[in-house]
Amino acid sequence: MSRLEDLTVREALALVLARFAVLPAEEVALLEALGRVSAAPVVAGDDLPPFANSAMDGYALRAADLAAATRDAPALLRVVADIAAGTNPTTAIGPGTAARIMTGAPLPPGADAVVPVEDTDEPWRDEARALPERVAVYRRVDAGAYVRWPGEDIRAGQTVIPAGHLIRPQEIGVLAALGQERVSVVRRPRIGVLSTGDELIDVGQPLSPGKIRNSNSHAQAAQVIALGGEPLLLGTAKDTADDVRARLDTAVAAQVDLLISSAGVSVGAYDVVKSVLDEAGGVAFWRVRMRPGKPLAFGAYRGMPYLGLPGNPVSALVSFETFARPAILKMSGHDQLERPRVVAVVGENLRSDGRESYLRAVVSREATGGYVARTTGSQGSHVLTSLVKANALLIVPEGVREVAAGTALVALMIDWPGGVF
Incomplete structure (x- = not known):
């Protein structure tokens, strides 16, 4: 039954949001998860880092060998290996020895620290530079210095991304590092977008007396896309119940999650949308005490939630911002529904x-x-x-x-x- 009295914005929004729930999950390729909300927890199958590795270009060694090292009296170590990233070193580091090592390269057996190359007598490195027989180290370091230990970031079995979490670029990086090629996320909402009015023409048509271009459909579709939804453009309906009904039936057949129209919900002689809704589902309310945007219909059409926005373009945009945006975000799995x-x-x-x-x-x-x-x-x-x-x-x-x-x-x-x- 329609509530014909004007509602406050808060009352109207509460009625709208109560109609929607989080949509089902779907599995998508890793990059397609960006901007989506996780539908299931992601549990790490590996440690990150997976092995001890160097945080710097420098020399892997035993910290005990540098106990007395100073710039005036450096520790002199014999260089026994050159370790590049992606290799698997087998040469062990014993007392008085060191291995040149690249950032990210595995720490060799026996080493417990890395000293940066800047703290040695080999300040510059390139592929043509021969491996020195000895290296002078100018300062002491503690055991563990400049070493990234296995599981320091993530432990296998740890939940790294909970359900209901927004996937940002940093989450994509973590998922990639864990080998997650596909991700379970909340399905994108499908939104039917309709404009009504005999005065409307398509964007590419020239203006003629009494006609204006249909800006609302494009503005509302853009708002849907900006929220990560998928708009279904239903075109422009004439001011007849039959045309409105036919276009809405197209959206029902497409199984959209929300129908949005602009215009046709006021009290004018040609505002037919409300009557169509009354016939095929009902209107929960159709007036809100807000400016811009007093005429605003919310109800259902053949079981599909329906939000009828005002026809004036700013009223439509602001009403969408106030009511459709939170509903779409809720369906998408977001818990933050308001703008800052x-x-x-x-x-x-x-x-x-x-x-x-x-x-x-x-x-x-x-x-x-x-x-x-x-x-x-x-x-x-x-x-x-x-x-x-x-x-x-x-x-x-x-x-x-x-x-x-x-x-x-x-x-x-x-x-x-x-x-x-």
């Missing part, structure tokens, strides 16, 4: 209409370390350029109509400006 927020001091007087308002703004950091916010121009719901200029949405709380310059407000950060946060 900061408290910023407003640099100008602001007005609102009493609804919870999301004003397009630029937030910057002051020399004192605090944040200041200024709006980016007209806040009309049709003015996309003021959103292009913004890096934040400045939230004016419900019930507030006047905000004086110098007031502190919460800013929802769309982007983190480089170098100031």
Whole structure:
């Protein structure tokens, strides 16, 4: 049954999120896991490092042989081997001997430390340089110096990535080091994206009287892609129930996880989406006390969750940000569903209409370390350029109509400006 009264943003978001759960797992190739959320724990099958190896280019030796070494009285050691990375040394290091060794090369038997080449009388190394018979070492080191021991980073049997963990480049590196060619991750959400309206034409078409290009479908598809989802573009439906229904049926056949439309959910004579939803599933709510974006329908169409956004482009983008984004992130397995927020001091007087308002703004950091916010121009719901200029949405709380310059407000950060946060 529809809730016709206006809901607060918090009430509406709670109803939306309650409808979604984390999607099933799928196994993907290693690099395809980037940006996804792990669906199962990853347990190490090997130690990392797998063997003791040198952390420096230098000489592998016994630390005890350097007990009295100084620059004025260096320890003089006989060089018995030259160990490159990828080899398996068999020559043992005994008292008074050393082996030249590359970074990452296995520590030879008998050695318990490495001294960097800079602390010897062989400061430069290249492939043409012959192995010296002896090396002078100018300082002492402790046992274990410049040695990477087996399992120092990861032990076999250790859980290195838990379920529900975001796979970043550093996780890809760990997985590769452990030989994980494939990874179990949460499946990408599939989102049906529809625009409605007789006034809409395709992006490549020339304008004609009364027509505008369909920007919403592309903007919402881009928002889906930015979240790691897979958009299914359903095109533009005319203002008829039959056309809306046919396009939504296409999405149902494709088994999308969420249907999103823009326009058609207000109270105008040609706003047919809500009536189609009422016939084939129902509407949980269709008005939210927010600006921009009061008309917002949430319900179901033939069992598929449905979110109907306003038609004005900024309203659609902000409503998607507020409601669709958290839902898609939840389906994707993320536990952090909100954008970062900061408290910023407003640099100008602001007005609102009493609804919870999301004003397009630029937030910057002051020399004192605090944040200041200024709006980016007209806040009309049709003015996309003021959103292009913004890096934040400045939230004016419900019930507030006047905000004086110098007031502190919460800013929802769309982007983190480089170098100031």
